[in-house]
Amino acid sequence: MNTKELLLSVLMSGPATGYDIKKTMENEVSTLLDVSLSNLYPALNELASEGLVTYRKVEQDNRPNKKIYELTEAGRGACLNALMSGNARHRLRSEFIFILAYAPFLPRWRVKELLDQRLAGTNETLKDLDRREAEEALQEGQKFCIGFGRAMMEAQRDYILNHGASLLKSCPEDVAVLTHA
Known part of the structure; x- marks a missing residue:
């Protein structure tokens, strides 16, 4: 639109x-x-x-x-x-996912930092959805969207919690980063 x-x-x-x-x-x-x-x-x-x-x-x-x-x-x-x-496209565009595709090349501390940040952001989004859900006079479309958003956020949180450790195991302890002047 x-x-x-x-x-x-x-x-x-x-x-x-x-x-x-x-x-x-x-x-x-x-x-x-x-x-x-x-x-x-x-x-x-x-x-x-x-x-x-x-x-x-x-x-x-x-x-x-x-x-x-x-x-x-x-x-x-x-x-x-x-x-x-409208086409009602549903796209997934995420720098988080893009960077994590290269997790085996990143130091473990950086991948953990990214996972922790994403979990914190997801939890904040869930709190915001709780706040919105508590508002009175929500239309059915709004209720559906809040529920859909909650399902996506909960799935994201659960996936990180259930699979983050194996991703971290694939990362080197540390990586020498070369800089170009």
Whole structure:
């Protein structure tokens, strides 16, 4: 999905300020997709000029005015069309996995460090999923996604715990690293 389609999908949940949209993109969407936030406001302006969103300005005391964006019926239709026609690819792209493919060439301490970092990150993600799951009024789609994410994270954690030791055994105790000046 492109940036404009992602913005429309965020607004499916209801009206939001640009700041709220940006936070949702950073905290939720970016955990699932590569997103570029550099053109967020220009993209919102394009969506408004295309009639896919509307906005109203809200004056604030001692702060800049804010805009609250909302989907139009045309915007809702464009969003649903994008969701219906998307490929729904599921890709695994991971520097962690790439580096560990070379574990037999790396010193054991480095591989252990990578495994420990990944476990810590996985546990943090599981805590975040717990927090999200405890939120009230989750839609069925959100519940499914949280459960799917939990299953992937638990499988990742369990795999590292069950197979990490054999990977570490394949690593040399230490490796002489050559540097080029």
